[in-house]
Amino acid sequence: MGAMQRLELRQGQSLTMTPQLVQSIKLLQLSHAELAAYVEAELERNPLLQEGETPVDAPVPSLADFLRAKQKAEAAGPRIVPGPPPSRADAVPASSGQTASAGHSELKPDMGDMLAQATSLSEHLEAQLDLATADPRLRVICEHLIHNLDEAGYLTEDLVEFSARLRIASEEAEAALRLIQSFEPSGVGARDLAECLGLQLRERNRLDPAMQTLLTHLHLVARQDFAGLRKVCGVDQEDLAEMLAEIRRLEPKPGLAFTPAAIDVLVPDVLVRSASDGSFTVELNPETLPRILLNRSYYAEVAKxxxxxxxxSFLSDCLQTASWLTRSLDQRAKTILKVAAEIVRQQEEFFKEGIAAFRPMTLRSVAEAIGMHESTISRVAANKAIGTERGTHPMKFFLSAATGEGEHSAKAVRxxxxxxxxxxxxxDxxxxxxxxQKLKADGIQVARRTIAKYREALRIPSSADRRRRHKLKV
Known part of the structure; x- marks a missing residue:
């Protein structure tokens, strides 16, 4: 029979990415905090890994130490590389060869204790309650109300429902609430924004009939319907401007002063410094990469x-994992440094002149310049930061598309x-x-609709709203 040509479709499975390659990819996108946690877990699990350099007088691990490490690793379960969460947290130990930067140190260990010792809103109000009344029944009702306030200081529960839940008369609940509303900070215990502002104005002796009317028409203030406000309040433009200025000086959320702000420390993975010749040096921050070594002498002793x-089998797996991790960390550091150096090269004018000189730069432009895939650049830029003389910025900050009508960065145009x-x-x-038109005169071609989009992104009111505000002198 003669030979025949034909097409056949066959399905098959093939391993295109090894588990270790998948883990290497995940390591690349971890922040330094997650990487430190992962490496710490590996140091606990793998007896062949050691942190930093082993001291000369350090005791040599024995076979018993190895067997204990094996039991501990088996109890810990399978090895997991964490995914990249959105937070940026603490600084971590560091990598080879670079010198530490004094300007990027970790948070002091007692910072959390200082925040924990801050007085809460409920504690602040209860301290005032101790001085305000000796009536035990009134104190109990007030304490219940205090613990029903939200973090902004507002009473969110309906007072009628509150009275029914405590099985008290509504008059008692009203009296307790009035007492709390007399406490500091002014405006605490309010049930809505109008009442909160009214309490503050009453304390300042500024709650006249016109101001009371204004508070009942806050929806007109939100719409900036100044003509409607003048009509309902019966005031002229100058009086309305003074009233609005008074409102803006008040605190709409008085309780937030007792809520400690979340601390978000952005520690740079890469440091950029200017040189005397006008160029820039790019180096890894030695505080953000772990320093680990493979203890081959220990492996040789145990293998005997x-x-x-x-x-x-466990010893062989430890050797393979340790070798992979040290290589992966070294490759991760080199990749981050390579990407950062290209970002600095393309955004050199920004480092010299600031945001006005920001150039368009995309993942593709960086990938093509250094011969990597866009997905790799994206993973490197995730959860990383660059420390510069103009501040510390997320690495993604430097990636900015051009405007639709030109070669200028959207950040620079904004x-x-x-x-x-x-x-x-x-x-004017x-x-x-x-x-x-003014941007066009500067050589920046941007359409009017693009200007409107950028202005709204910057939360800048329209020209009509700005003109009204100037007329009111507020």
Whole structure:
């Protein structure tokens, strides 16, 4: 029979990515905090790994130490590389060869204790309650109300439902609430924004009938319907401007002063410093990469005396894992440094002149310049930061697309728009079209609709709203 040609479709399975390659990819996108936690777990699990350099007088691990480490590793379960959460937290120990930067040290260990010792809103109010009344029944009702306040200091539970739940008369609940509303901070215990502002104005002796009417029409303030406000309040433009200025000086959420702000420490993975010749040096931050070594002498000693097959298998697995981890960490550091160096090269003008000189730069442009895939650049940029003389910025901050009508970075254009609006005078408020014309004169081609989009992203009101605000002098 003669030979025949035909097409056949066959399905099959093949291993294109090894488990270790998958783990290496995950390691690349971890922040330094997650990486430190992962390496610490590996140091506990793998007896062949050691942190930093072993002291000369350090005792040599024995076979018993190895067997104890084996039992501990088996109890810990399978090895897991964590995914990259969005937070940036503490600084971690560091990698080879670089010198530490004094300006990027860890948080002091007592910072959390200082925050924990801060007085809470409920404690602050209960301290005032001790001085305000000796009536035990009233004190109990007030304590229940205090613990029903949210973090902003508002009473969110309906007072009628509160009275029914405690089985007390509504008059008692009202009296307790009035007592709490007389405490500091002014405005605490309010049931809505209007009541909160009213309490503060009453304390300042500024709650006249016109102001009371204004508080009942806060929806007109939100819409900036100044003509409607003048009509319902029965005041002229000058009086309305003074009233609105008074409102803006009040605190809409008085309880937040007792809520400690979350500390978000952005520790740079890469440090950029200017040199005397005008160039820039790029180096890894020695505080963000772990320093681990493979103890081959310990492996050789244990390999001589281990007898059981399962112990030999564990020893071999430890050697393979330790070798992979040290190589992966070294490759991770080199990749981060390579990407950071290219970012600095493309954004050199930013490091010299600031945001106004920001250039368009995308994942693709960086990937093509250094011969890597875009997905690799994306993983490197995730959860990493670059420390510069202009502050510490997330690595993704330096990736900015060009405007649709030119070769200018969107970040630089937004910065220029903000500058133009901040420099405008009350008599010459710039419309979006006028801003577009001014940018065109500077060589930046941007459409009016793009100006509007950038202005809204910057939370800058329209020219009509800005003009009304200038007229009210607020």
């Amino acid at each position: 005396v281990v007898r059981k097959d399962e112990d030999k 910065h220029r728009i903000r500058q133009l609006i901040e420099a405008e005078s009350p008599a 408020v710039l419309s979006d079209e006028a801003i577009a």
